[in-house]
Amino acid sequence: MDTNPAPSSERSDFLREIVAADLRSGLHQSVVTRFPPEPNGYLHIGHAKSICLNFGIAEEFAGRCHLRFDDTNPIKEEQEYIDSIEADVHWLGFDWGEHLYFASDYFEQLYEWAIHLIKTGRAYVDDLSADETREHRGTLTEPGRESPWRSRPAEENLDLLARMRAGEFGDGARVLRARIDMASPNINLRDPVLYRIVHAEHPRTGDAWCIYPTYDFAHGQSDAIEGITHSICTLEFQDHRPLYDWFIENLPVPSRPRQYEFARLNLTHTVLSKRVLLRLVNERHVRGWDDPRMPTLSGLRRRGFPAEGIRDFAAMIGVARADSVVEVEMLHHAVRDVLNRTALRRFAVLNPLKVVIENYPQDAVEEIEATNNPEDPSAGSRHVPFTRELWIEREDFMEDPPKKFFRLAPGREVRLRSAYFVTCNEVVKDVDGNVTELRCTYDPSTRGGSAPDGRRPKATLHWVSTAHAVPAEVRLYDHLFRNPYPGADGRDLFEDLNPDSETVLRNCFVEPSLAGLPVGQTVQFERLGYFCPDVDSAPSAPVFNRTLTLRDAWAKLQAQGRHGTT
């Protein structure tokens, strides 16, 4: 059934080359990576790139990949996010087995290492305020100045740190800093903060702590504790690497991980910033974190994107160190590729127009056999009821069609998919001149969709029997942002929101077999696109989300104004 090999086998990139070389040279016996999200939001397609990279490398080199939450800032982190992240990584198709960790698991060890740094003269408690610290830091071109507290005796530092931990001081009153070099051209080395006082409830440790390690002090050491061999992160952490290495060199850590950076994913018509995504949710521009327009994994899932398509996409775009913006069409291609192979075909009419087949028996109901997936014979077939009155797509009829429109028109014969050829004889209109009904005749000898005389209509239409049709709501989705580069040229991002990103259709009809379709199963509505039931569905009132349209040559012609005239 799976005829299309995912483009993932002999893939290589600079990271895989490094890993391969380290294994070959014997530097490492096996590779250990990790995906380290901060639980302060939902995972998005950018994280998927990192997940596929880290879990993918571990898989390919027979190593392992840990899921480790970087939960060092209780102010922003929540259990809800932890839960969603675990669910999303699993959904994407990866498993960390026993290796679920939290940076907060290491708080005690980290604290001991902080003491070690104080004892070796490499850390001190600073009483400067946040503002004063900033002033002392210097600028990009000027060196910083040393804090007056920089050379406190170790005993005093030890005492102060213990009292910080004990809760004797308020938020921001003091910090623990590394004593490195206030004149370093790399600002990260100008005595970075190791611990700050934050009296806040932590989702995991509760109120056990009121001092929390910073990212820099926690990340590398957590890697070392877990025996991570290759710590892969995004480009903006390059400047932190010397600091990462400094801790590894100056602490009695159990292993020596190395950090490597790659370019994060950017997508056209999309924003991948947790800050902005949070705003979209809070300001009700979308239905929530899992809105089908959101680039979150939960949104893409609700939209009907298969995990396999996202994985294929990640493999397709590769990994490099150059900043880039991938066209969202590439994601769509990967998704269509999977769905074309796997999605069951169904009939659904979004914008109905009634067709009456005048020479078809009044009360007859025929069970027409229709193929479930022409790409996959093993998917079998189903029966669709055919009767004298049908719904067809309003767009499939034109009273006065332009040259390249070859669907239904007065006097013209078309094929009703899997059923019969029908010819339009009469157009019924209301008082305003709107077409309300088509009177047609069918050719009984064309049952199944082919004529004994070999004639072939230029078009095939989908249809649903009016007597059997299930009413449904269908939600059409388009880019959340209309501009390919939202917020470019100094514009406010929110000005670029696409006002038509969601269109709700309430007068749709779907074939009976679609009534109980489970949420999560994406099907193809023939000739229209891929759709999946939404969680908003009620037993008697199904709601479908449009995942993606099919590629549409006619729509393209129309957009180009090249359909010609009559």
Add this chain to the structure above:
RNA sequence: UGGGGCGUAGCCAAGCGGCAAGGCAGCGGACUUUGGAUCCGCCAUCCGUAGGUUCGAAUCCUACCGCCCCAGCCA
């Protein structure tokens, strides 16, 4: 004007001194009971620019240009 990175087609991306992979998009055409899918063609004399080294450079050297990141007690 400090430090760290990056510049190969509209987009992503191989290339690791021997004379420009692949994918997406686009454009032609074939086929078609989805204007879908599939198939077959076309799409960089050139690799940010200018010099240099070499028999030979996208790959090495030099200079210049452009873009991104860093001055959170965020990650």
